[in-house]
Amino acid sequence: MNAAGLEAAELIDQRRDERLETTRLEPYLREHLEGAEGQLSVRQFGGGKANLTYLLRFSAQGAGHEFVLRRPPLGPIPPGAHDMRREHRVLSVLHRRFPLAPRSLLLCEDESVIGAVFIIEERRRGFVIRDDIPAEFAGRPELNRRIGEALVDGLADLHRVSSAAVALADLGRPEGYLERQLAGWGRRWQAAQGGEGAERAAAAMAPALDWLGRVPVSHRAALLHNDYRLDNCLLDSSDAGHIVAVLDWDMCTQGDPLADLGYLLNYWVEPGDDPAWREIAAMPTWRAGFPSRAQAIDRYAARTGFDVDAIGWHQVFAAFKLAVIIQQIYIRFVRGQTQDQRFRYYYRRVLGLAEKARDLAGLA
Numbered sequence: 001m002n003a004a005g006l007e008a009a010e011l012i013d014q015r016r017d018e019r020l021e022t023t024r025l026e027p028y029l030r031e032h033l034e035g036a037e038g039q040l041s042v043r044q045f046g047g048g049k050a051n052l053t054y055l056l057r058f059s060a061q062g063a064g065h066e067f068v069l070r071r072p073p074l075g076p077i078p079p080g081a082h083d084m085r086r087e088h089r090v091l092s093v094l095h096r097r098f099p100l101a102p103r104s105l106l107l108c109e110d111e112s113v114i115g116a117v118f119i120i121e122e123r124r125r126g127f128v129i130r131d132d133i134p135a136e137f138a139g140r141p142e143l144n145r146r147i148g149e150a151l152v153d154g155l156a157d158l159h160r161v162s163s164a165a166v167a168l169a170d171l172g173r174p175e176g177y178l179e180r181q182l183a184g185w186g187r188r189w190q191a192a193q194g195g196e197g198a199e200r201a202a203a204a205m206a207p208a209l210d211w212l213g214r215v216p217v218s219h220r221a222a223l224l225h226n227d228y229r230l231d232n233c234l235l236d237s238s239d240a241g242h243i244v245a246v247l248d249w250d251m252c253t254q255g256d257p258l259a260d261l262g263y264l265l266n267y268w269v270e271p272g273d274d275p276a277w278r279e280i281a282a283m284p285t286w287r288a289g290f291p292s293r294a295q296a297i298d299r300y301a302a303r304t305g306f307d308v309d310a311i312g313w314h315q316v317f318a319a320f321k322l323a324v325i326i327q328q329i330y331i332r333f334v335r336g337q338t339q340d341q342r343f344r345y346y347y348r349r350v351l352g353l354a355e356k357a358r359d360l361a362g363l364a
Contacts, residue, residue: 006127006134006237011055012046017339018074020044020054024113029056033106033120035065047128047231050329051082051250055123067105070250071118075337078188078328085109086171087250088119093166094223098158100233100246124245126234132284137240141289146241148290149299151230154243155264156303159222159257172253174221181259182212182317185324192327195334197347201327204354205320211361212317216310218256226251228260229267230283261300262314266322266356268293274359280352281322316360323353 014020020042029036038060045053045068054069072082084107091104106120127134129147137143163169173180186209193202225232227248234245269282270292278286285291291299301308330346332338 002237004237006136007125010045010047010127011043014042014044014054015340018044018052020069021114028108028110028113029106029120032108033067035067038064047130048248050325051248056120066123068102068121068123069118070121071114071116073332073338075332075335078191080184081251081328083250084117084119086252090168090171090249090252091119091121093168094161094249094252097161097166100154100158100243101249102245102247124234125237126244127237127240128231128234129240129284130231131282133287141287143241144287144289145291147230147235148285148296150241150243151233151264152291152296152299153303154233154246155225155228155260156300158225158228158246159260159304159306161223163221163223163254168223168254171223172255174218174254174256177221177253177255178215178218178259178317181255181321182215185321188328189320189324192324192331194331195347197351201323201347201350201354204351205323205357207363208316208320208354208357208361211363212313212320214313216313219307220257221254222257222260224253224255224257224260225249226253226260226263228264230285256314257304257306258308258311258314259317261297261308262311262316263318263321265293265296265311265315266318268296274356276352277356280349280356281326312360316357319353319357319360323350323357326350326353 022040022042026040036058038058041057043055045055050073052071052073056067056069058065070084070087072084088104088107091101094101095103102124103122104119105122109117111117133144163171225246232246232248233243234247236242236244267281267283268285269278271286297308297311326346327350329343330350333340333343
């Protein structure tokens with residue numbers, strides 16, 4: 001598959017229950033968005049599991065413009081989650097110091113337009129690696145090494161951006177960040193309970209939650225992505241070892257940078273890990289050539305100069321946090337708020353992550 005084919009594979013026809021209503025959207029964009037001229041066509045980016053993302057293509061005679069529309073998922077939204085206002089605020093300025101951040105062009109807070117707050121971002125072209133390396137790039141350990149190193153370097157470079165330099169110094173509250181995170185995700189865990197396996201998952205997670213109560217001291221604050229992993233990175237279709245954009249910024253804040261690193265490492269599965277870890281949540285870092293988790297930590301420390309001694313706590317917390325995120329997605333399916341059949345058996349991932357958290361904490 002060529003570069004155009006890789007990029008096109010990211011797009012699908014809109015899912016029936018997630019179709020974008022354009023009756024009010026189209027005139028709104030023509031009034032507020034430069035380049036919104038000509039005939040509008042809409043396709044959906046199929047890979048996202050929470051926020052809904054669409055490609056808007058305006059075709060005018062002799063010209064055309066493409067934009068990306070992002071909105072929260074359907075159904076009730078947990079407080080503070082899927083925050084399009086936050087994503088717009090961050091992406092309207094962050095690109096000045098962090099080129100991997102796509103620029104946000106427009107925030108619409110009038111929910112009558114499409115039924116939710118939404119943002120319009122510039123389109124970056126590339127493709128996403130999810131469960132495995134695409135056939136076009138398979139069997140190339142040196143390329144895998146470059147992908148892994150680019151992933152670490154991108155996170156390190158984000159954490160070195162001065163929040164004051166991009167007018168984000170007041171984003172979030174870095175003081176007491178880890179304590180609030182543990183308490184907040186604990187509340188989300190309780191609020192999303194239900195469905196198959198819920199009681200078993202809660203019992204399995206309880207020892208890890210007790211262990212996490214010994215919160216480490218934070219040595220510094222940085223801008224955090226809060227969902228940084230390979231499938232939230234857009235890679236260059238002609239050189240997969242080069243990141244062209246980091247996506248999905250609705251949870252960006254300031255806090256302990258090791259929280260981002262620990263979250264990334266939760267997906268960083270190695271060849272010798274429990275095979276169940278790969279089934280639960282993994283990047284294809286078990287393929288030959290990718291750096292190990294230890295090498296990723298060392299590279300991050302060298303590029304940032306940060307103390308990484310507390311990374312073990314952050315890895316356990318990341319397993320818990322991901323379990324909450326997946327449970328929130330699963331409970332939306334249980335409650336009929338989405339018909340997406342990909343989520344039917346997500347409770348199995350939640351159970352697996354509870355066991356993983358215990359393993360990482362040495363409690364198994």
